[in-house]
Amino acid sequence: MPIWHWSTPAAELSCSPAPASVLPSLREGKPRLMAFSESYHCDVCGKDKSDTSSDWWLMWTEDFDPPGPSDIQPSMRLTRWNTLQAHAPETRHLCGATCVQTLLNRWMSGTKTATR
Ligand SMILES: [Zn+2]
DSSP states (O other): OOOOOOOSOGGGSOOOOOOTTHHHHHHTTOOOGGGSOOOOBOTTTOOBOOTTOOSOEEEEEEEEOOSSSOOOEEEEEEEEOOHHHHHSTTOEEESSHHHHHHHHHHHHHHHHHHTO
16 A cells, blocks of 8 residues: 655656757757756755756655565655656655755655554
8 A cells, every 4th residue: 555645746847849840940950959858846845956956866765675574665765866767757856955854754754654
């Protein structure tokens, strides 16, 4: 039984296809490679992630299967920003250590109440 549910839908990532105007601009010798633009924001404080942003982090939950007869339990994963992982629907985007701690606190308190 899932114990923790992320509230933000995955559709929030803007992965819309490049506009039709890309093709004419390629012929003009000015390829619009940036037509595929991604925008992320911190899932705790809402801060936008700009190209110059550093120290962003990713967090997501995974099932952890403990040794022995114990039931599977949720675990939290944390890693530095990785563009491919940032696309994963369950991944939270965080602008720094403060927001990482805030999300972790929320997750821990939510897990605690859900597991008695
Ligand atoms: Zn933040």
